[in-house]
Amino acid sequence: MDTRRKLDLAWLMLVLLSMGGAGIGSGDRSGLTVAVIVALVMALKLRLVSTYFLELDEAHPRIRAAVLSFCYGMPILVILTTAFGDTLARLTGALI
Amino acid sequence: MWVGIFCEITEFALLFAVFFVARAHNPEAFHAGPERLSLVAGTGYTLMLLTSGWCVARALHAMRAGQRRACLRWMLAGFVFGLGYPAIKLFELQRNFALGLDGNAGVFIVSYYYLTFTHLVHVFWGLLGMLWVIARTGFGAYTQDEHSGLEAFACYWHVTDMIWLMIFPMFYILG
Numbered sequence: 001m002d003t004r005r006k007l008d009l010a011w012l013m014l015v016l017l018s019m020g021g022a023g024i025g026s027g028d029r030s031g032l033t034v035a036v037i038v039a040l041v042m043a044l045k046l047r048l049v050s051t052y053f054l055e056l057d058e059a060h061p062r063i064r065a066a067v068l069s070f071c072y073g074m075p076i077l078v079i080l081t082t083a084f085g086d087t088l089a090r091l092t093g094a095l096i
Numbered sequence: 097m098w099v100g101i102f103c104e105i106t107e108f109a110l111l112f113a114v115f116f117v118a119r120a121h122n123p124e125a126f127h128a129g130p131e132r133l134s135l136v137a138g139t140g141y142t143l144m145l146l147t148s149g150w151c152v153a154r155a156l157h158a159m160r161a162g163q164r165r166a167c168l169r170w171m172l173a174g175f176v177f178g179l180g181y182p183a184i185k186l187f188e189l190q191r192n193f194a195l196g197l198d199g200n201a202g203v204f205i206v207s208y209y210y211l212t213f214t215h216l217v218h219v220f221w222g223l224l225g226m227l228w229v230i231a232r233t234g235f236g237a238y239t240q241d242e243h244s245g246l247e248a249f250a251c252y253w254h255v256t257d258m259i260w261l262m263i264f265p266m267f268y269i270l271g
């Protein structure tokens with residue numbers, strides 16, 4: 001596929017995912033299931049930007065690994081801190 | 097360039113860590129938080145930054161194809177959409193202050209201002225950088241073979257965009 005077409009489709013996907021995310025925000029936001037959906041949408045959007053806009057696949061492998069760990073680490077942290085918020089609060093109790 | 101980008105990522109990683117800890121200690125405040133913010137404004141920021149990033153990516157593609165004038169047009173479009181971010185910020189701040197959402201409005205709002213103002217500073221640097229790149233493109237400083245300055249700016253702008261894609265759901269949707 002032509003690079004311009006790929007960029008256009010990536011942008012369209014990002015817009016649709018953002019509108020979908022806003023739809024989640026206007027409904028019931030509670031629960032682990034919603035956190036998982038939000039994290040998956042976040043990861044997908046980050047992957048689209050990093051692949052098609054940032055062209056991360058052409059970067060040095062170490063740079064790619066570092067950026068991808070940030071991209072996937074954040075959605076995972078969203079899920080973990082939603083599921084184990086009490087544990088995190090207990091572990092960090094001394095900081096507060 | 098990547099050193100600077102990793103500094104930016106590290107800075108926000110620390111701020112996100114503070115967010116997660118504050119959220120774990122104040123689950124009720126963070127659960128109710130998104131309802132206090134404007135989802136329309138949050139979605140507006142996202143669409144402006146994504147569209148601006150898309151324009152910058154198309155500008156880079158045009159430069160690689162040797163189309164300098166098309167590159168300049170895409171960069172100007174990217175700048176206009178990028179300006180949408182501070183414009184929406186003005187609207188949102190007026191709304192927030194009218195509703196009493198200032199620095200004394202609780203831990204969620206303080207976390208929100210801390211992270212989003214830091215991001216706003218990065219967007220301002222990006223907009224200034226974009227003006228510089230637009231000027232250099234207009235004066236013919238970049239060519240099809242040598243446009244590393246344009247590529248470096250594009251990397252910074254896309255990473256700033258990616259950080260917003262993390263901030264948006266955490267504050268406006270999930271809380």
